[in-house]
């Protein structure tokens with residue numbers, strides 16, 4: 082069975098260029114792009130010094146599973162961050178380093194979802210709506226049916242788990258969830274995660290938790306899915322947790338992250354990556370190990386994002402359904418018509434934001450949960466954020 086390539090949805094950033102490139106800002110203001118979730122802080126000096134110290138290793142083919150030092154640093158970070166017992170996550174069983182989580186989020190659907198040739202009933206992959214666009218492509222290319230679950234404000238911007246029927250859950254091979262959520266920046270609570278985990282185990286699907294924003298939070302550190310596994314005896318069966326240095330260490334260009342969890346799947350992904358993935362160069366593995374060992378630069382990053390949220394609150398508080406995002410670094414503003422406001426902000430304030438509907442699909446009732454919103458990335462330094470947010474507040 083060949084997946085239906087025509088049903089792949091395009092990148093939201095390509096759609097944005099199509100929308101805005103024909104339009105010109107009316108003023109000479111410097112254009113500012115608050116579209117992509119790319120931290121503009123510099124990565125810590127630590128990264129640069131380790132890359133320099135190890136640059137003689139670029140000549141070597143890198144191992145597909147990273148280095149033991151890197152996997153151990155990752156395991157130590159998981160244990161520290163989520164207060165896990167030492168023997169729960171083992172570096173040689175439960176961890177697969179990946180070169181950025183994007184590809185891994187895509188590839189993992191291939192190893193989980195069997196293609197059922199000739200069957201009328203495709204397996205289902207559940208994802209939130211709005212969603213990170215890779216989940217959708219992953220489901221389609223794995224030969225599964227992507228089923229989008231609206232994530233509305235009245236459910237803390239997470240899918241309503243009580244609305245899922247046993248029939249649907251029995252067809253499900255994987256469920257992508259993201260906490261802190263992108264684009265809304267909300268955090269899944271313990272009870273919610275507990276329910277999601279119970280469903281995965283009851284209906285035999287894999288819970289794929291995209292936790293790449295877990296280190297960026299306003300007040301309380303988000304609960305990770307591995308904490309729930311710990312509380313339930315320590316088994317990580319049917320659970321995967323995805324983490325990245327892109328947001329944590331402002332190192333999106335390093336392309337380094339990992340997945341942790343179910344041994345069968347982390348091993349299968351490793352195997353697939355040995356055929357079809359690019360391994361991280363050894364200097365990158367060494368830099369990744371150093372970054373996972375260090376928490377000080379992350380605390381500094383967090384405080385910068387808090388400052389940016391303070392600035393956003395000063396300019397936009399009380400308007401457009403503003404709330405301080407408990408996690409991540411996006412504002413999700415209810416502006417009424419996301420596409421129109423995006424055009425207005427570009428032409429009148431030279432600011433680029435992302436319309437919410439480019440991150441979501443219209444459901445069978447004609448409702449698109451992103452249509453009213455814009456996503457605003459608070460990724461610049463405080464001076465630029467002050468400039469951008471005051472321009473936005475003036476124009477809106």
Ligand SMILES: Cc1ncc(COP(=O)(O)O)c(C=O)c1O
Pocket residue numbers: 118180181182183184186213259263291293324325326327333337338
């Ligand atoms: C929700 C979410 N998941 C995963 C990623 C992928 O991050 P990376 O491939 O840099 O680890 C991103 C990047 O923007 C993201 O927003």
